[in-house]
Amino acid sequence: MNAYETIITRRSTRKFRNREVDEKLTDLIIEAGRHAPSGGNSQSSHFFVITNRELLEKLALMVSEAFRKMEVHEGMYRSLVTSITRSKQGNYIFHYGCPMLIVVANKKDYGNNIADCACALENMMIAANSLDLGTCWINQLKWLNKDEGLLELFKNLGLGEEERIYGALAVGYPDTEDGLPVRTPLPRTGNKVEYIK
Ligand SMILES: Cc1cc2nc3c(=O)[nH]c(=O)nc-3n(C[C@H](O)[C@H](O)[C@H](O)COP(=O)(O)O)c2cc1C
Numbered sequence: 001m002n003a004y005e006t007i008i009t010r011r012s013t014r015k016f017r018n019r020e021v022d023e024k025l026t027d028l029i030i031e032a033g034r035h036a037p038s039g040g041n042s043q044s045s046h047f048f049v050i051t052n053r054e055l056l057e058k059l060a061l062m063v064s065e066a067f068r069k070m071e072v073h074e075g076m077y078r079s080l081v082t083s084i085t086r087s088k089q090g091n092y093i094f095h096y097g098c099p100m101l102i103v104v105a106n107k108k109d110y111g112n113n114i115a116d117c118a119c120a121l122e123n124m125m126i127a128a129n130s131l132d133l134g135t136c137w138i139n140q141l142k143w144l145n146k147d148e149g150l151l152e153l154f155k156n157l158g159l160g161e162e163e164r165i166y167g168a169l170a171v172g173y174p175d176t177e178d179g180l181p182v183r184t185p186l187p188r189t190g191n192k193v194e195y196i197k
Contacts, residue, residue, distance in 0.1 A: 006130045009183035013134025014096045016172035017179065020051065021100045025131050029171065032127030033102070036119035039112030045120050046163055048103040048154070056101060059153075063140050064092045066147050083140055094140040098170035103141055105154070108164040117166035124169055134174035134181040141165045 001009065030047060038045065050056060067087035086092035095101050104120050106113035125135045144150050145164045154165065174181045 001130060003126075006126055008185055009181075010125055010129040010135075011182050011185065012136040013170070013172070013174045013181055014136050015175040016096060016098045016134065016170070017175045019099060019173050021133065021171055021173070025128075025133060026051075026100065026171075028131060029124050029127050029133070030102070033104070033120040033124040036116070036123040038116040038119065039110075042110065042112070042116065044107050044110060044113075045116050046105040046159070047120070048105070048157055048159075050101045050103065051099060056095065056098075059101070059141075059150075060093045060095060060097075062147075062149055062153070063087075063094045063144060064090075066144050066150070067092065067140075079139065080143060083143075095138055095168070095170045096136065098136075098172045100171040101138065101168055102171060103154070103165055103168040105159055105163045105165045107160075107162055109162065113164070114166045121167050121169050124171075128171055129181060129183075132173075132180055133171055136170045138168040138170050141168050 026049065030049060033045070033047060034043075036045070050059070063083075064087040067084045070084045072081050072084050083092065083094065102124060104117040106117050110116075121137060125137070128135045141150065142165055145166070150165075151159070155161070159165075173179055176182060
C-alpha cells in the first residue's frame with residue numbers, strides 16, 4: 001500500500017485477537033506518533049504505552065465505575081450516553097479488551113493540546129494500518145481527564161501535574177478471519193467541501 005491508500009483504507013477496529021503487539025511494531029507506531037507535527041514545534045505530547053493486562057483491566061473497571069455515577073441528560077453527546085448506559089448495565093469495556101492502549105497527554109494550559117494529540121493519534125492509526133494492525137480512537141479517558149482516581153493513577157505512571165489526557169488509541173491484531181484490518185472505507189456523506197476557484 002502506498003501512503004495514500006494507507007490513509008484511505010484506515011478503519012476503526014473494535015475486536016482484537018488475544019495477542020501481544022510485536023515490540024518492533026510498537027516502536028514504529030510510537031515513532032510515527034512522536035513525528036506528528038505540533039504547534040510551534042512544542043513536542044509536548046506525552047505517550048503512555050500500556051500493555052500490562054492487569055492495568056488494562058483496572059482501567060476498564062475504573063472507567064466503567066466513573067461512568068456508572070453519571071446521569072444521562074438531554075442533548076448529551078451520543079457516545080457519552082452509550083458509555084454511561086453500558087456502564088450502568090455492567091458490561092462496558094471502553095478499550096475493547098485491546099492488548100495495547102496508547103494514551104496521549106499534553107499540557108493542560110497549552111492551546112494546541114488537543115490538536116497536537118490528534119495529530120499524533122492519526123499518525124499512529126495510519127502507521128498501524130500500514131503494519132497490518134488495527135486501531136480505534138478511544139475518547140473516554142479524555143472525558144474523564146479530571147477524574148481524581150484516574151488522575152492519581154496516571155500521575156503514578158508519570159503524568160505531570162500540569163498535564164492532562166486528550167486521547168487514546170486501542171491497538172492490536174484485528175480479530176478478523178484473515179487477521180487483517182477491515183479496509184473497506186465507510187462512505188463519507190458528511191465532511192462538506194467547497195471549491196472556490
Ligand atoms: C475524536 C474521535 C473520538 C472517537 N472516540 C471513539 C471512542 O471513544 N470509541 C470508539 O469506539 N470509537 C471512537 N472513535 C472512532 C469513530 O467512531 C470512527 O472513526 C468513525 O465511526 C468512522 O469509522 P472509521 O474509523 O472506521 O472510518 C472516535 C473518533 C474520533 C476522531
